[in-house]
């Protein structure tokens with residue numbers, strides 16, 4: 352008789368893993384300060400005489416800018432968070448927004464991406480990466496990933512470039528840095544903008560340099576499931592004053608700013624968004640940023656410890672990390688042994704042992720009906736039908752063989768590596784992996800669940 356819990360045995364673990372949302376007195380003090388001062392948003396949306404000065408002011412200077420009570424750059428907490436972020440992430444301009452989705456769209460808008468333009472991105476990311484491209488009516492073009500780091504494959508970028516390509520959105524997936532050296536080389540050769548989606552990789556380094564600082568913009572998410580969080584929220588970083596200027600306008604009702612002295616170029620993509628972050632959110636961000644290094648250290652320690660403990664299992668691929676990588680989620684890879692059970696049965700067996708694991712994203716981004724059916728704005732296939740685009744672009748997920756195989760047959764994602772989870776929790780996870788992988792034969796009698804399975808966090 353097998354002792355696997357899915358077949359009636361005793362589970363390795365019955366207590367849930369703990370939430371990685373980590374709050375202490377730092378957050379409480381700063382939030383109380385906002386409440387006491389009754390300052391919830393000090394953004395002014397209309398122009399003042401010093402508007403041009405404000406728009407290109409580095410975040411380190413803006414923190415002390417006292418032209419008036421309300422500023423175009425926001426209140427005290429906002430400007431403090433931006434200054435702290437700039438220091439930590441080695442980028443002169445940090446621009447808070449209300450999500451990473453807004454950050455990506457703002458970045459594309461600031462790069463003047465618009466109708467008729469193509470933006471190349473990975474086929475494997477959270478939907479927001481691709482959706483952000485539609486915001487300014489550009490056309491997403493997807494490329495397969497590299498099996499080495501699950502990020503966009505530079506060779507596939509080259510193959511996807513057309514005369515309409517204007518930008519690349521690179522995603523540093525699950526904390527792994529993308530191949531930035533090759534990607535920046537391609538972008539320089541072809542004159543393309545590069546936007547780095549760092550939602551899952553705050554603090555990760557590539558060749559000793561922070562991701563998010565290679566391209567024209569880096570975009571971060573502070574949504575609750577991220578490595579550091581403010582509930583919802585996001586940040587854009589750039590080193591270019593002209594791009595920061597435009598991003599700051601897009602964030603803050605840019606439409607109300609221009610007067611007759613502004614050129615037509617100033618008006619492109621200034622469509623009056625409100626992507627502003629609140630003072631309460633920024634207060635949380637300041638406090639969370641202070642503990643980012645400590646939390647990242649725990650993520651690394653837990654990950655390296657767990658990977659080491661189960662690296663001997665012959666049917667399990669364990670990711671290779673170096674010290675510059677801050678893991679977001681660990682993507683183990685099932686090697687699908689000949690005649691062995693399907694990956695989905697292995698997932699169920701691990702879950703039955705009390706280890707919450709996932710198969711990765713439910714589908715590739717290009718498999719979303721918005722793309723397969725090309726219905727975004729109105730009922731006329733806009734933006735694909737735009738006369739400025741005037742070419743055929745279809746989306747076929749089966750083109751992306753590396754990503755498809757990983758999602759359908761191989762990925763086993765483990766999430767609970769953040770503080771306060773610790774080595775004892777990783778020991779449980781390791782025990783369960785060892786138990787299941789040493790008894791794979793016992794699972795052969797079970798059939799794989801049909802359709803996507805809902806996983807309870």
Ligand SMILES: Cc1ncc(COP(=O)(O)O)c(C=O)c1O
Nearest residue numbers: 450451452477479480550572574
């Ligand atoms: C890679 C990636 N990009 C973008 C986003 C969107 O972030 P937000 O929820 O802050 O808009 C996410 C969120 O899950 C993400 O994982």
